[in-house]
Amino acid sequence: MSTGPGPLLFEGGDWSFDLLKRIFDAVERIALEDLKLDTYPNQIEVITAEQMLDAYSSTGMPLFYKHWSFGKQFLSNEMLYRKGMTGLAYELVINSSPCISYVMEENSAMMQTLVISHAAFGHNHFFKNNYLFKQWTDAEGILDYLEFARNYITSCEERYGQNQVERLLDAAHALMRQGVHRYPRAQARDLKMEAQRENERHAHQERVYDDLWRTMPKAPKQASTPAGDRRKALNLPQENILYFLEKSAPRLQAWQREILRIIRLIAQYFYPQMQTKVMNEGTATYVHYRIMTMLHERGQLGDGAFMEFLQSHTNVCHQPTFDSGHYGGINPYALGFGMMQDIAGICVDPTAEDREWFPDIAGKGDPDGVLKHIWANYRDESFVAQFLSPRLIRAWKLFKLTDHQQDPALKVDAIHNERGYRNIRRALGRHYDIGWQEPDIQIVDVDLTGDRRLMLEHHVTNGVRLAEGDTAKVLQHLANLWGYEVCLDELEREGGKSLKRHSVKPQGSGLGETAA
Amino acid sequence: MHIIDRRLNPGGKSLVNRQRFLQRAKTLVQKAVRDSLKDRSIKDLDQESEVTIVRDGVQEPTLRRTATGGNRDHIFPGNKDYVEGDMIPRPSGGGGAGNNAGSGDGEDEFRFVLTREEFLDLFLDDLELPEMAKRRLVAGDAQGVRSAGYTTSGSPASLSVTRTMRNSLSRRIALRRPTREEIRLIEEEIARLEAPDAPDAPGELERLRAEHERLVRRRNLVSYIDPIDLRYRRHEPTPKPIAQAVMFCLMDVSGSMTEHMKDLAKRFYALLHLFLRRCYRHVEVVFIRHTDRAEEVDEQTFFYSQETGGTLVSSALEHMLGVVAARYRPDDWNIYVAQASDGDNVPSDNPKSIRLLEEKILPIVQYFAYLEVGRDGDPMAMGIPSRSSDLWGAYDKVAGPKGRMVMRKVHHRREIYPVFRELFQRRAAGDRVSGR
Numbered sequence: 001m002s003t004g005p006g007p008l009l010f011e012g013g014d015w016s017f018d019l020l021k022r023i024f025d026a027v028e029r030i031a032l033e034d035l036k037l038d039t040y041p042n043q044i045e046v047i048t049a050e051q052m053l054d055a056y057s058s059t060g061m062p063l064f065y066k067h068w069s070f071g072k073q074f075l076s077n078e079m080l081y082r083k084g085m086t087g088l089a090y091e092l093v094i095n096s097s098p099c100i101s102y103v104m105e106e107n108s109a110m111m112q113t114l115v116i117s118h119a120a121f122g123h124n125h126f127f128k129n130n131y132l133f134k135q136w137t138d139a140e141g142i143l144d145y146l147e148f149a150r151n152y153i154t155s156c157e158e159r160y161g162q163n164q165v166e167r168l169l170d171a172a173h174a175l176m177r178q179g180v181h182r183y184p185r186a187q188a189r190d191l192k193m194e195a196q197r198e199n200e201r202h203a204h205q206e207r208v209y210d211d212l213w214r215t216m217p218k219a220p221k222q223a224s225t226p227a228g229d230r231r232k233a234l235n236l237p238q239e240n241i242l243y244f245l246e247k248s249a250p251r252l253q254a255w256q257r258e259i260l261r262i263i264r265l266i267a268q269y270f271y272p273q274m275q276t277k278v279m280n281e282g283t284a285t286y287v288h289y290r291i292m293t294m295l296h297e298r299g300q301l302g303d304g305a306f307m308e309f310l311q312s313h314t315n316v317c318h319q320p321t322f323d324s325g326h327y328g329g330i331n332p333y334a335l336g337f338g339m340m341q342d343i344a345g346i347c348v349d350p351t352a353e354d355r356e357w358f359p360d361i362a363g364k365g366d367p368d369g370v371l372k373h374i375w376a377n378y379r380d381e382s383f384v385a386q387f388l389s390p391r392l393i394r395a396w397k398l399f400k401l402t403d404h405q406q407d408p409a410l411k412v413d414a415i416h417n418e419r420g421y422r423n424i425r426r427a428l429g430r431h432y433d434i435g436w437q438e439p440d441i442q443i444v445d446v447d448l449t450g451d452r453r454l455m456l457e458h459h460v461t462n463g464v465r466l467a468e469g470d471t472a473k474v475l476q477h478l479a480n481l482w483g484y485e486v487c488l489d490e491l492e493r494e495g496g497k498s499l500k501r502h503s504v505k506p507q508g509s510g511l512g513e514t515a516a
Numbered sequence: 517m518h519i520i521d522r523r524l525n526p527g528g529k530s531l532v533n534r535q536r537f538l539q540r541a542k543t544l545v546q547k548a549v550r551d552s553l554k555d556r557s558i559k560d561l562d563q564e565s566e567v568t569i570v571r572d573g574v575q576e577p578t579l580r581r582t583a584t585g586g587n588r589d590h591i592f593p594g595n596k597d598y599v600e601g602d603m604i605p606r607p608s609g610g611g612g613a614g615n616n617a618g619s620g621d622g623e624d625e626f627r628f629v630l631t632r633e634e635f636l637d638l639f640l641d642d643l644e645l646p647e648m649a650k651r652r653l654v655a656g657d658a659q660g661v662r663s664a665g666y667t668t669s670g671s672p673a674s675l676s677v678t679r680t681m682r683n684s685l686s687r688r689i690a691l692r693r694p695t696r697e698e699i700r701l702i703e704e705e706i707a708r709l710e711a712p713d714a715p716d717a718p719g720e721l722e723r724l725r726a727e728h729e730r731l732v733r734r735r736n737l738v739s740y741i742d743p744i745d746l747r748y749r750r751h752e753p754t755p756k757p758i759a760q761a762v763m764f765c766l767m768d769v770s771g772s773m774t775e776h777m778k779d780l781a782k783r784f785y786a787l788l789h790l791f792l793r794r795c796y797r798h799v800e801v802v803f804i805r806h807t808d809r810a811e812e813v814d815e816q817t818f819f820y821s822q823e824t825g826g827t828l829v830s831s832a833l834e835h836m837l838g839v840v841a842a843r844y845r846p847d848d849w850n851i852y853v854a855q856a857s858d859g860d861n862v863p864s865d866n867p868k869s870i871r872l873l874e875e876k877i878l879p880i881v882q883y884f885a886y887l888e889v890g891r892d893g894d895p896m897a898m899g900i901p902s903r904s905s906d907l908w909g910a911y912d913k914v915a916g917p918k919g920r921m922v923m924r925k926v927h928h929r930r931e932i933y934p935v936f937r938e939l940f941q942r943r944a945a946g947d948r949v950s951g952r
Contacts, residue, residue, distance in 0.1 A: 020519050028517070044519045051522065054529040069576055071537030074530040075628035079566070082629065098518075105523055166536075174577050321594020330593065399595040401604070404587045412602040415595055428591045439581050464586030466579060473577035 009300045013108035020044065023113050024120070026300055030291050031121040035368060037287070039124040040097040040139060044116065047102050052092065053077055055102060059270070060092050062100065063146050065153040065262075067169050091115035095127040095273075097139040110305040114312065117291040122284030129376045130279070132272035135184060142269060149262045156255050168256055168511055171477035172242065172263040178441060179242030179264040180271045182434075230448060237442040237457075240264070241478065244443050250452065251483035251512025260481075275434050278380045282336015286371070289313060289337070319396065330428075335384075338396075340371060342389050353390060381436075385429030390421045400424050405463055439466060441488070452484040459493045465500065466490065475504040483510040537574070538634065544569040549630070549638045550933055565635055571626045640791055661751045670748025679747035687745060693738040694731040702728045760798040761850040761882075763789060764839075766832045768857040769805045769823045777889040781856030782819055783932045784887050788854055791940065796850065802839055808862075810835035829861045829907060830868040837876055846880040853877070853884045859905025866910040873914050873921075884920055885939060886911055890927040 009026055010019055024044065031037045047055070057074035058064035090111055092102040101119040103112055127133050138145075157165045172179075231237070238244045242264040246257045273280065292309050295301040301309070319334040320326040343361065346354045347370050350362035361370050374383065393416045400414040400423060414420030414427075430436050445455040458466060471488070479486040488502040538545060548567040598604075630638070666679055702724055708714060709721045765785045767778070792799045803818035804810055807825030810832040836853065844851060861869070878884060888908055908923065915921040924935045 017519060017521065024517060024519070042517045044517070045522045046520070047522045047525075048527070050527045051525070051529070054527065057530050057533065066532050066536065068533060068536035068540045068574075071530060071533030071535070072574055072576075072626070072628075074534055075537065076626065079628045102522075166540075170576075175579075177578055177580075319593055322592035323594060323596075327592075327594075330591070396593040397595040398591055398593055399598055401590045401592065402587070403589065403606075405585055409603040409605050412598045412600055412604065413589065415598060415600055417600070420600065424591060427589050431591065439579060441579060460586075462587040464581045464588065467582045470575075470577040471579060473575070474579050477577075 007299070008302050009113070009295070010109040010305070011302060013110070015107075015109040015112050017046075019109060020046075020112060020116075023109070024116055026295065027113065027117050027121065027291055030294050031117070031125075031287070034294060035121075035287065035290060036372075037121055037125040038128060039121060040099040040128050042120045042124065043098040043100045044120060045100060045102050046105055048105055049081075052089070052102065052104055053081060055092055056089075060094060061146055062094065062143070063150055065150045065169075066157075067173070068166065069173060091119045093119035093123045094142075095123075095133065095137055095139055095269075096142050099124040099127065099139070108308070110301075110308045111312070113295070113301070113305075114288055114292060114309055117288035118284045121291065122287030123280060125287065126276070126280050126283045126375055129372070130272070130276060130379075131377055132276060132379055136272050137269050145265070149266070152262065153259060156259065160255065164511075165259070167480075168259055169263070171481050171511065172260055174474045174477045175241050175245075175481075176263060176267045177438060179240060179267040181240050181243070181268065231445060234446060236446070237444045239440070239442045241441070241443060241456075242267070245478075245481050248446075249482050249512065251510060252481065253512065256511065272379075275379045275381070275432070278332040278336040278339075278432060279375065279378060279383050280336075281333045282340050283375050285313075285317065285333050285337040286340040321397075338392055339383070339387055339389075340374075342392050343367065343371060343374070343387055346389065351391075357389060358387075380432035381429050381434075384432055385425060388425045388428060390416075393421055393424055398424050398428070400427050436461070454478075454482050454484065454486045456486065456488040458488060458490045460490050460499060461493050463492075471502055472504065475502055476507070479504045479506040480510040481512070482506070483512045538630075538638075541569060541574050542638070544573045545630070546638045549635060566627060566629050567635075568625050568627045574626060636790075636794065640794060662754050664750050664752035666747045667750040668746065668748070670750070674749045674751070676747045676749045680741065680745050683745035683747060684741045687742060688738065688740070691738045692734075693740075694735050699728065699731050699735065702731065760800075760848070761792050761796040761852060762800045762802060762844045763792055764836050764851070764853045765801065765803050765818065766836065766853065766855040766857075767803075767805050767818065768807075768827055768829070768832075768860070769818075769821075770807045770827045770860065771822075771824050772827075772858050772860050773889075777856075777858055778819060780889040780926055780929065780932060781887060783929065784856065784885075784926070784936065785854055787932065787936045788852070788885070791936075792852065800844075802836075804832050804835050804839070806832035806835070812839060827857075827860045827862060828865050829857065830865050830872055833869060833872045833877060837872070840880065851881040853881050854887065855885070856887045856889055857907060858890070859888050859907045861907045861910070863906055866906060869907075870910050870914055873911070878914070878920050881920060884922070886915075886921065886923045887935075888923065888925045890925060 009023055015023075024042075031039070053074060055062070056077050057070045064070065090104060090107055094100040099120065101115070101124075103115050103119075107115065127137075127139060133139075153165060153169075234248055235244070242260050245252065246260045246264065249257075252260070292301065292306070292313075296303075296306040296309075317331070317334045317337050319331045319338075320328075344367035346358050346362050347364050347367040350358070355362045364370060374387070378386065397416055399412060399416065400420070402411050402413045404411075414423035416424070440459040440461065442457055442459075443454065444457050447453045447455075466488075475486055475488055483506055485503065485505050490499040490501070491497065492499060545567060548569045666676060706721065706724050706728065709717060709724065763785075767773070767781055769778075789799065789801060801815075802812060803815055804812050805818055805823070806828065807823050808828040808831060809825075812835065813821075832855070840846065840851065873884070886907075888905060908925075911921070911923055915923055922939055924939070926932055926935055
C-alpha cells in the first residue's frame with residue numbers, strides 16, 4: 001500500500017555498493033530536509049563478521065592499543081557468537097568526525113537502509129548535539145589520539161618491556177572508572193577579575209574597620225595546619241584517582257604518567273556514553289523509525305521490505321516483563337523509543353493528563369523541535385525524571401520494589417497508579433544517575449611528611465558497601481602505583497561512622513622507580 | 517560521504533591480544549586443557565575445543581558495590597497483580613531480585629574456544645621424544661635445496677642478471693669504456709669541421725679523427741658484457757631430516773581384558789599417536805593383538821572385537837619382529853612400541869618373552885612402553901605395584917639401565933595423562949630415568 005511517487009530503492013535482499021550509495025542519498029534527504037538533523041560527515045565501512053568480532057573486543061574503536069583483556073573479550077564474544085547465543089550487532093558507530101559506521105556485509109538491503117538511518121543519522125546527530133558529548137569528547141581528535149596512544153604504548157613496550165607496561169595497564173584499567181572528571185572544572189579566573197575581586201575585598205575591610213577590635217585579647221596563636229595547606233596544594237579531596245596519580249604519585253616515571261593519562265582520557269571519552277544509553281539508542285531508534293516510515297510512505301520502500309523492517313524494529317524494541325524468563329533489565333532501546341514516541345504524541349495530541357504533567361510541551365505542535373531540544377540538553381537521568389509519562393508507566397505496568405536489609409521481605413512500594421507515578425519516575429531516573437550508581441570514592445589526604453600513606457574514603461549510601469574481593473585487588477593495584485601504603489575507609493554518609501577500613505601495602509616497591 | 521569496503525583488510529586484528537591472553541592465563545588454560553582429557557572421548561582430542569577456566573585468574577577488578585545487602589530499590593515492568601504495600605518474600609541467594617544476577621559475583625567461570633593448534637601446543641607443551649637422536653634420512657624427498665650464494669659457472673637458467681650486470685657495470689667503469697655519448701660528441705665535432713664553411717683549424721681534424729678511432733677501438737676491446745662478469749645463482753643440496761616413525765600397539769585381548777582396560781590402553785595409544793604425529797612428519801601405526809597367537813589387525817578390530825584364548829605374550833613380540841623385518845627396516849624407521857596388558861601370561865612363556873625383548877627388540881626400538889592396566893577402583897596407587905603380576909615381574913628384570921623400556925601401572929582414566937607426561941617429560945640429557 002505504498003502510495004508515494006518514488007520508484008522503489010531496491011527489490012529483494014541483495015545490495016551492491018552502488019545501491020548502498022543510493023540508499024544513503026535517499027536516507028540523507030529525509031534526515032536533512034525533513035527531520036533537519038545536524039550531523040558530522042559520514043563514512044560507511046562495510047566489514048565482515050570476523051572484523052565485527054575484532055571491533056567488538058577493542059570497545060568498538062577501529063584502532064586500539066594491545067592488552068590481554070581485549071583478547072579475553074574477543075574469546076568470550078567469539079564463543080557466544082559461534083554457539084549462536086548472541087547475534088552480532090548489525091552496525092557499530094564511532095563518535096568521531098567523520099562519523100564512522102560499520103555495516104556488516106551479511107545485512108540485507110533493507111537492513112543496510114535501517115542501519116544507515118539508525119547509526120549514520122540517529123547516533124550521529126546525537127553525538128554532535130548532546131551537551132555531554134560536546135563537553136567531554138573531541139570527535140575530531142579521537143582517532144588521531146587513539147593512534148598516538150597505540151604507538152606510544154607500543155614504543156613503551158619496546159623500551160621498558162611488555163611485562164612492565166602490562167602491569168601498569170592492568171592497574172590503570174582497574175581504576176578506569178575512577179579516572180573521569182565528573183564535573184567541568186572551574187575555569188582559571190582571568191587576572192582582571194582577580195584584581196577586581198581583591199579591590200572589593202579591600203574596600204570591604206576598610207568599611208568595617210573599627211579600632212576597638214585591636215584591644216581584644218589575642219587567642220593563643222595556632223600553628224598553621226600543614227594538613228590544610230597540603231590538601232590545597234594537592235587539590236584534595238579528589239575523586240579522579242588516575243588524575244591524582246598522574247599528577248602527584250611520587251614514584252612513577254614520566255612514561256608511566258603518560259600512560260595513566262592516556263587511559264584517563266579514553267575513560268573520559270566514553271564517560272558520556274555511559275550516561276546516555278537510553279537517550280542515545282532511543283534517538284537512533286526514533287530516527288530510523290521515522291526515516292523508514294517516510295521511505296515507505298514515499299514509495300521508496302516496498303511493502304515486503306517494510307514488513308521486514310517492522311519485524312526487526314519490534315525485536316529491538318521488545319521489553320520482556322520481569323517474570324517472563326527473558327528479563328534482563330530495562331531495554332534502553334524500548335524505553336528510549338517509547339518515551340520519544342510518547343513525547344511526540346504529547347506535543348501533537350495531548351490528553352488532559354498530559355497537559356497537567358507536561359504543560360511546557362503539551363500541544364506545542366512541533367515534535368521534532370521539542371525532541372531535538374531534549375536530545376541536546378538531557379542525559380538519561382534527567383530525561384527519565386522529566387519525561388516519563390503516566391501513560392507509559394501504565395503501558396509498561398512498572399512497579400517499584402524496595403529491598404531493605406533489615407526487612408525479611410521485599411515491599412512493593414509503588415505501582416502504576418496515581419500515587420505511584422512520581423515515585424516510580426524518580427526511582428527510575430535515579431537508576432540512570434551515574435553519580436548515584438557508582439560508588440562515591442575520594443582521595444582525602446596524603447601523609448607526605450610521615451609514611452606517605454594515601455587516604456581514601458568511600459561514602460556509603462544506603463548501606464551498600466564495596467565488593468570485598470575486587471576492592472582488595474584494586475587497592476593493591478593502587479598501592480603499586482602510589483608506591484606506599486593505601487587506606488580506604490568506608491564511611492556512612494550520614495554521621496560518618498566508619499564501617500570498614502581496607503589497608504594495602506605495595507608489592508615490593510610498586511610499579512614506579514626502584515630505589516636505585 | 518564515503519563508502520569504504522573494508523572486507524579485504526587483513527583480519528585477525530585481535531590475534532595479538534588473544535595470544536597475550538592465553539600467555540597470561542597459561543597455567544590455568546593448561547590445567548583446563550589437561551583436565552579436559554578426563555571427560556572427553558579420545559577421538560576428538562585434537563579437535564578445536566572449548567575450555568573453561570576459573571574467572572578469578574583473569575579477572576579485571578573494579579571498585580564497585582556489592583550486589584547484595586544494604587537498602588535498594590528496583591523498578592520492574594510487567595506488574596500483574598501486585599498492589600502497593602504487598603510484601604514479597606526475599607528470593608533466596610541474595611537480595612537483588614534477579615536484577616544483578618550475571619553481572620556481579622556470580623560469574624566464576626570463563627569459557628572460550630581454543631583452536632586445534634593452540635590446544636595441542638598447550639596440551640603437549642614441554643614434552644619430548646626420547647632418543648630423538650636417531651633420525652633417519654630416507655630416500656625420496658629427503659634432499660632439499662637451498663640457495664647458497666653465487667658462482668661463476670652454471671646453467672643459463674640460473675643466471676643472475678642483476679649480479680652479472682652489476683659486475684659488468686663496475687668493470688666498464690674501471691676500464692673506462694668510452695660511452696656512446698662521448699663518441700657521438702667527437703663525431704659531431706668532426707662533422708662540424710668537415711663542413712665546407714668550417715673555420716680553419718689545421719691539425720685539429722686529424723687529432724679528432726685519431727681520437728675517434730682510438731675510442732672506437734677501445735669500445736670494441738672492452739666488451740659490454742664479458743664472460744668474467746657472469747654470475748650464476750648457486751644452489752646447494754641440503755639434507756632434510758625427514759624422520760619417520762612406526763608405532764606398534766600390542767595388546768592382550770584375551771578374555772581377562774575388560775572393556776575398561778581396553779579403554780585405558782586405547783587412551784594411552786591415542787596420546788602416543790598424537791604426540792608422535794607432532795614430532796615426525798610421517799607416522800605409521802601397526803596394531804597387533806594377541807591371545808595365544810598374534811595377528812595384525814585394523815584399528816576397529818583391535819579395539820572392539822573380543823577374542824578368547826590363552827595368553828602368550830611372546831607370540832605378539834615375535835609377530836612384531838616379523839612385521840619389522842618385512843616392512844620397517846630399523847635403519848630407516850624410528851620404532852616405538854607400546855604394549856598394554858593386564859599382566860597375565862603363561863608362566864612358562866615369560867623366559868621366552870624376556871629373551872626376545874632383550875636380544876631382539878630393545879636393540880632396535882627407540883622406546884618400549886609397557887602399560888599394565890588394572891581394574892577401576894583397585895586400591896593401588898598409581899605406579900606402585902602392590903602385587904606384581906607375572907609379566908610385570910618378568911619385565912622388571914629387563915627394564916634395566918639402558919632406559920629404553922619403561923613400565924607403568926594404570927587403573928583409572930585420570931591416571932593416563934600423568935603417566936604419559938611422566939614418560940615423555942623433557943629432561944636434561946643423560947638424566948633419563950630408567951624404567952622401574
